[in-house]
Amino acid sequence: MEIIIDIEDSVPLFTQLIEQIKKAVLRGEIGPGNALPSIRQLANDLELNNKTVAKAYRLLERDSVIQTKGYRGTFIHPDAMVNSTVDLGSWVTKTLSGAVTALQDAGVTDSEIRIAFADVMSSHGH
């Protein structure tokens, strides 16, 4: 299964990587238990920074699309097919836009929302 990264695309490289791995799972080109290349191998093959591939793998692992088994490497998660349909990014956007709309309807200004958002984020340690 071939991954194609467009370095001139406005979509971030790690996002392209995530999307293509999820698509490959959904198309059945890679299945549960299949081994994935190491971060270094994939970064070298795509001439990307190791950190970019590591970030994509970290987010895929968070979404339970892939799983890391210590020194044995990274594999496709048993529930990858179902989990690949979940798009946390669009869920975040949808949830936040609902909250922002509700706040704006209540008369809260944009700057107040931004300050409150920053406060909430910092209180969560991010």
Add this chain to the structure above:
Amino acid sequence: MTNHFLFHAVFLGQILLISFYYPRQLLGKMGFVLENYPQDQYPRLYTKPAEHYRKAQKSFRILNRAILIAGLVLLAVLVNYPRSGEWDKAIATWYFLLQFFPFLLLDIKSFKEFRRMRKANTRGTRTAVLQRRGLFNFVSPALFAIAIITYVAYIFLIVHINQFDYPWFGGYTNIVAVTLLNLFFAGIVLWHVYGKKLNPHQAHEDRLQQTEIIAKALVFTSIAATLFISISIVLSALDLRHLQPAVQSLYFQLLAVLCLQVYRTDYINFEVYKNDAQVT
């Protein structure tokens, strides 16, 4: 006299194999590629005008012919002058290094060519196959096990020989030397398995094939090097040192057979060197 005759016969083989047969094969391959995959149809294969490659081909031919003639003259001189076996060993070694010089130059030129290819590569897309590579994709576990067993047997041999006080024996330095050599080979293999692609246009299958050829050649070279050093030590211990020059020359020929495998071109997919518009 018989020992000298044996060495002369084997050394003639070294001269002809490395400075005549292999250069001829390689020049044939270069000519075939230049003829059958011309620059106008395969522009990505070349970063300079065709004349540049013909000139490189000519230089390689001249250099090898000069080394071949020098080798034959040297052999003619050796036939007529008696000398010690140590001289023969030194001659075989230095001449081997000289014989490898044109191939080394060719490799340096190839590296430079790949660098120019990478600079000229304006494609905005990069591809990779989502498949984990490992050593055993390229080298069978059995072959790897043989290399390990050879290395362990060599350590036992050194430990055994070290019990006797042979004045010529270097002791555990032999283990250090072979270990460093094997680590060097392992580094090259790992670099090819996991490292960056030198040729930006190379097809994935070609890369796998090339990696397999290099990995196998280096594992065989590791086994051959360990066996050669073991045989040299055993010959010395059995007071058969007069056979060493011939064994050494044979070893160099074996090294050439193994190392020059990397110049195979039969598996290359030349379609990737066409322009995008040409690729169907």
